Structure formats: C-alpha cells, structure tokens
Amino acid sequence: MGKIEEAIQQKEFKDPYNKLVVNLLYTHSYMVTTQNCLFKPHDLSPEQYNVLRILRGQNGAPTTVSSIQDRMLNKMSNASRLVDKLKMKELVKREECPSDRRQVDVVITQKGLDLLAQLELLVEENNKNALHLSIEEVNQLNDLLDKLRG
C-alpha cells in the first residue's frame, strides 16, 4: 500500500493539510474495505454491526432510536432504517415505549448477541492485521485524531 502519493498516483500535494484530508479519506476507504470483507459472509454491514454494538453496550436496557442515532459514528446515518433491517433479520426487537408513545424501544435479541459473540475474535484479528502499527503508534494516532477534531 505505502505512501498516499503512490496509491492515488498524485505527485505532490498543495500543503500538508490538504494531504491529510486526502490521506484520511483514503485510509477510511482502506479500513471499511477490510470490514466489508469481514462482515459480508455474515450478511451484515459495518453500520449494522455498529448498531448492534451500541445495543449490546446498553446491557439489555431498551434504547430509543434517537439515542442510537446520537451514539452512531456517522451522525447523519439513519438509525430508523438500520434498525428496520436488523429487525427483519431478527437481530433486534422493536417495541413502543410505554412512557412515551412517540419513542420506540430497541433491544438486541439473543440471536443478535450470538452473532456479535461469533464475530468478536474475527473483528479483533481483522483490526490487528489491517493496522500495521505498534501499540505505541496506535495510541499516538488516537491522540492525534482526538486533537484533530478540536
């Protein structure tokens, strides 16, 4: 894979800031590609996986659609439709919230929990294989990304 200049056949960048934007977009695509390969055999998209992870993190407590939305990595994704897809696969349950009938309580099913458990090791392995960095570099990168967003 190597340097971004070779990967996209661009000789040089206007400035390091411009290069960083391109590098982020390209690296994102690289990571998502590995995730797609991993999840595809299980008929799951990375985004659907993320919703399941959020629901499991609630430890069985019902979670409203808007609460899922708030916790999603992409704030513009559509939790309502993702939940719909997961429900069709019986990975989540969806019930009207008794205290506020506008809201919808979403809970991960046992089938959903089983799928997450099954993927656990694969995801961990995939991450470590895809990220060609030492623990120190990973920590450094995490700090820089946190700082990037201000």
Place this chain on the structure above:
Amino acid sequence: MGKIEEAIQQKEFKDPYNKLVVNLLYTHSYMVTTQNCLFKPHDLSPEQYNVLRILRGQNGAPTTVSSIQDRMLNKMSNASRLVDKLKMKELVKREECPSDRRQVDVVITQKGLDLLAQLELLVEENNKNALHLSIEEVNQLNDLLDKLRG
C-alpha cells in the same frame, strides 16, 4: 468535539486497535461533514470534486474512465456515473477514444476549471479550520496513516 469516548458516549474500548478503528470512522465523518457544507452551495459532492481535481491534474490530457477510477480515493466508487453527473453540469467533456473505441476520454472543461479555481481558497481555508493541528502534528499524522496501511 474532544475525545472519542465522549463523542459517541462509549465509556471504554476493548483495546487501542478497536478504538482506532472507531476513531478513524468518526473522524472521517467529521471531515466529510465539513466538506459537504463547503461544496453543497456549489452543487458539488466531495467525490465529484475529487474527480475534477484528478482531471485538472492531467493538465488537459484526456483521461479514461478506468484511469480516473484508479486514482480515486475510494476504489469502489463508480467513476462512470460520477463523470456522467459532471457532464450533465458541463464541468467535463466525454469523447470516444479514437485509438481504442472501448475507452472514453474525459477532459475537464473551462467551466470545470473555473469552478475549481473558485473553490481553491475556500477548500484551503476549510481544511485549516477543520484540522486543529500544527504543521508538525499534520506531518506526523500523515506518516502514521501511511504506515497504518502498511
């Protein structure tokens, strides 16, 4: 914005590798959001902007659809359809390649070049405003991302 843990309301991560994947996805979404805001008033998407940039980088030389595809940040994007959208806006021209009639030569128009020129300063400003990092940190981040992909 701050630390990723607060941003997505997740208390802790399984390991730094897992955190990095989440951080990359979240930071990508952050950057693309700023780009969308920038390009939207000009009826352009970040991906269409990227194609125009690639074509300008060819200095007027015709570029085939597959060559555009190779240079794109996301290798799974569909250059054919993006070129189609740009042609409808008269930002590119598309002609049958005389030496190989399977291929299609794409060239950026003056209108396309004018639009890029108009966006030049805005993009630069947007990048510097969105990336809350010093030049040194930007360079460090670029190196780490290059290394990440191996």
Place this chain on the structure above:
DNA sequence: TTGGATTTAATGTATATACATTCAAATGTA
C-alpha cells in the same frame, strides 16, 4: 384546557458505495 410549538420516528429523494452483470471492442492464439 386549549392550541401552538417541540420532539420522535418514519418516509421521500438524490447521491454514493459495493458489488454483479452485460455488451461492445480489442487481443491473442490455434
């Protein structure tokens, strides 16, 4: 308590990604 404002989820539409498939043109080999 009524009626406007707000909240929540669902839905509609355009764009893009992630594939698979198609079809014409070119290539290579018997």
Place this chain on the structure above:
DNA sequence: TACATTTGAATGTATATACATTAAATCCAA
C-alpha cells in the same frame, strides 16, 4: 482468419448517507 478470452464502460440492484418533510405524541404557555 476464426474464435475464445480479456478489457473498458455502462448498467442493475442493495445498502448507506444527506438532507427535507410528514405525522403523531407530548409539552407548555395563554
């Protein structure tokens, strides 16, 4: 030359993002 293979672009379909809009339920203030 003839025919199978490969290549390049377009197209089809499912999923997801990026909005705007809708409709119902709740809230709140007159």
